[in-house]
Amino acid sequence: MAGANGTKQARQEQRKRPVTAAQARRNEEIRMRLLRAAGKVIGKYGYAGCSIARVTSLARVAHGTFYLHFSSQQDLFDSVLPTLGASMLHIIGQAIHNPKDIMDLEQRAFMTNLNYLVENPYMFRVLTEAELYAPAAFEKHMDAMIAGYTRSLKRSRSLQHIANFSDEELETIASMLIGARTYLVMRYGLEKQAVKSLPAEKIEVYLKFVAHGLTNHFFKT
Amino acid sequence: MAGANGTKQARQEQRKRPVTAAQARRNEEIRMRLLRAAGKVIGKYGYAGCSIARVTSLARVAHGTFYLHFSSQQDLFDSVLPTLGASMLHIIGQAIHNPKDIMDLEQRAFMTNLNYLVENPYMFRVLTEAELYAPAAFEKHMDAMIAGYTRSLKRSRSLQHIANFSDEELETIASMLIGARTYLVMRYGLEKQAVKSLPAEKIEVYLKFVAHGLTNHFFKT
Amino acid sequence: MAGANGTKQARQEQRKRPVTAAQARRNEEIRMRLLRAAGKVIGKYGYAGCSIARVTSLARVAHGTFYLHFSSQQDLFDSVLPTLGASMLHIIGQAIHNPKDIMDLEQRAFMTNLNYLVENPYMFRVLTEAELYAPAAFEKHMDAMIAGYTRSLKRSRSLQHIANFSDEELETIASMLIGARTYLVMRYGLEKQAVKSLPAEKIEVYLKFVAHGLTNHFFKT
Amino acid sequence: MAGANGTKQARQEQRKRPVTAAQARRNEEIRMRLLRAAGKVIGKYGYAGCSIARVTSLARVAHGTFYLHFSSQQDLFDSVLPTLGASMLHIIGQAIHNPKDIMDLEQRAFMTNLNYLVENPYMFRVLTEAELYAPAAFEKHMDAMIAGYTRSLKRSRSLQHIANFSDEELETIASMLIGARTYLVMRYGLEKQAVKSLPAEKIEVYLKFVAHGLTNHFFKT
DNA sequence: AATGAATGAGCATTCATTCAT
């Protein structure tokens, strides 16, 4: 750190109250421009290559302007995933209303998620690297994602679509399934760090496995 | 300094073979000290924070010594996972000889893997971040891991322990299961970036799910 | 740091135009301060000893500031001679207008050149080492110098002041004379790498030789 | 400097007296191998790129062995030119015995020098850069060269081949002519830092100019 | 004597952050 004076806090406080509504709107717009630019830069160069200079250049604002909207690079990193991730969760949430049964739910959730990642190719990297560069945001995002997933599973359970698992067990399963899907994408769906969709047969295997597991005793009936 | 013409390589080119066995041993020892130090540093600060200065300082050698054993930082990054990962794979491979059945295999593999990560707490981060900082090594490691896993699954299939999946499907499932386990560890087994083991009930849920999947039709029989 | 992907250029790319004239002036001033400092450092330590740290320290700017004005050390090296050399050529060009005859021209050109080198004692080294450290700039400078010299010689030839040499021969002679003068300075005019002027009798010998050459057949008339 | 103990001198002394004649011969041979290797390296990379590693590698001795034969890199630099330059001077000296007249002398000296540089392509760079990297050796070499040249000129003068110049004037002229020739080579005879000979017409112009100078009064007779 | 491993000071370059305008 360069200057040792404690004026940083003071400055941040100052800008909390824009004087007019127009100013507030402009503030919000620039902040979003910076966040979206950061998303793109992370998608291309990773968090490690997400320098302030690159972000401000892409967002078409001056280098110094950045610090009027974020207190530090870390502050930006901590803000990117919540902002960009919320819309992803929202879209997935919409897509899984009123499923026919559990497998219909699984398929729609997976496909929607996948499509979103294909259409927002930086998102996968923003998400996976966040574990490292914005751990708090990552955990929060995972919490939200798992919570939503768990809710869906509970609903399916109440409709008798799935076997008896306790609430806590369902949460555990949600984590596993998110991990399984992430690794499928990572292994079969990436091209140059960007998601390129996934071969249909991988999705079928996923669904088949999720439905029945590995063991074959049910074949014996 | 710049020098009028390229000055690189002169030293690397001529790296001579050590004359005595003692020297060769010492060479190897320092190389391993550097690799282990790098593992620890990555575990604590990530690849991005794995500066040569940190590694050499931890390994108790001079900064310049590093370049007698690695040609560059990337060379180190590319070497860490193969070196440290090979022993992990070896240990897991040993642990899964002659399983009673598929669930026995799964449990032993998972537990052994988990124990290894607990005992080498930096390994998890070395592995997950490698995707980004040492992609070739990561892919090779994943290939090896998935190949081994797939072999085990095939053996189980031939013993009638698991449902009929094609060879390629088994590979896909191996990827999924590794992902599922990784995310379980990430969510329930980490403390301050280091693996701290995993509650027993998580493992049970994992096994239960792997055995039967989600749907409950088999309960109806 | 290494970063997963190339991180260069981000800053250089976006170097914006200064907004006010005052800023532009300050920019230019610092650039010149750096160039002049570089000239002095090269004069004292040679290009090989012309580290960015030395230059910025002498120019009283921060180390990092250097890269706001030059893209690299080589960029600086390539800029020093053109900047400092242009003024030298300009001054010599001025000094040789309307000479009485060829020997008057020679004398004035030599003396002016010499005085410039005395007053800018680092210039000699900047020039001679450029052949090695900034070859393109050196060649361009030599081209300009030889071209100007050749022009003067042609003018003298058209005024019947000198013997019949072809255009190409005059260019060759220009090269020779620049070499002869450089070596005179190097041998009789240097003190601690800086030009300290030249004893008058050396200049007389130079002129006498240039006028008549070595052979004495003209004494026989 | 690293260690502050004053043992360097002691060590150097020690090796001054090899015990047997065979040892002395071997010492001398390795020293020459190092010097010749240094010449080649300088020819290719310049003094600045002449690292100890490169020299010892080319000379096929261990890195540390270097310091048994030279006290430092500077010591090597100071030794290269005297060693390699002496043979050049010797050969030129041989070539100019009993010239017909001054122009015959000039031509033979120039051609011999040129041929030597073509056949030992590293020599030119060793020589020109020495001014910078081994100033004492450079000055000594120039002294020797100029002295020899001056002696020749005096002999020509005594044979009435050249105009009346004083001894000191002849030395000055020797300097000039060496400079003129060097610049001719530099401009018209280099390819990739190595001397490739010189077009014949350049040599003719040189000789014509050396004979008569620039002015044309002798045409008027 | 000969070897080559070890040392650490030095270098060019990058970039988060601050600050004058």
Place this chain on the structure above:
DNA sequence: AATGAATGAATGCTCATTCAT
């Protein structure tokens, strides 16, 4: 509020020199 110039700590890498074997 907005700008972009300025700062300086940190990084990867090189290499002359020393030293244990």
